[in-house]
Amino acid sequence: MNLFETVKRRLTTRQVAEHYGFTISRNGMLACPFHNDRTPSMKVDKRFHCFGCGADGDVIDFVGRLYGLDARHAALKLVEEFQIPYEHDNKDRKTTPPVRQKTQAQAYRELEQRCYRVLSDYQDLLRRWEMIYRPNPEATEWDPRFVEAVQQKDYIEHLLETLLQDPIEIRAELLRDHGKEVLALERRLSELGSAAERDAADAVGDPALSDDRGCDAAAGTDR
C-alpha cells in the first residue's frame, strides 16, 4: 500500500481536525479554516467539504492546505504525528528525513515570531508617528505618517492579538494571508529604521523624510 492509501485508511479528516484542536459539533460541522467562517459550514468525516467556500478533499488535502505542505509532506507529517506504521521507501527517506519535518515546524515557529516582532515594531512606530505628526487644528494637509498611523493602528493591533491568542490554525491562516505583507513591512521598517529614530529624537520637519514613498508599498493599504 502506498503512503497516501496507508494514511487515508488509518485516519479520517474528523480525527485529524480534532487532534489539531478544532471544535467539531456532534453532526460533524466545524468553522472552516480556509475562509472567514462565522457559522460552522465545513462538514468533516472521512473527507471534508465546506459549504461556504467549496473547499473539499481528503485528510491529506486538509493537512496540506492547513500547513501549506504538498501531499507527500502532509502525509508524512501525519505518519509521524500519529505514529502510523509505514515502511518508508527510499524516495521518502531521501526527500524527507525526520529532521526535515522538525525543521519545518521550527521554521514555522520562527516565522511566526518574526512576524510578531515586525508587527510590534511597526505598532511602536505608528504610536510615535501619531504623536509626533498630529496635525494642529488649522492644518489643511495632514502628514502622511499621521494618516498612516491612524489608519493602520487598529488593523495591526488585531493582527498582533491574533498571533498571541488564536489557535494554531487561525495563526497559520494569518501567516498565509498576511505573511508577504509582513515581510514587505519588515523591509520597509529596516529602511525607515534610522530615520524613525531620528524622528523620535528631532521631532518634525526633516525634508528628507517628507517624501515617504514607502507608505503605499506595504501594510494592508488594500483594506
Ligand SMILES: [Zn+2]
Ligand atoms: Zn470554507
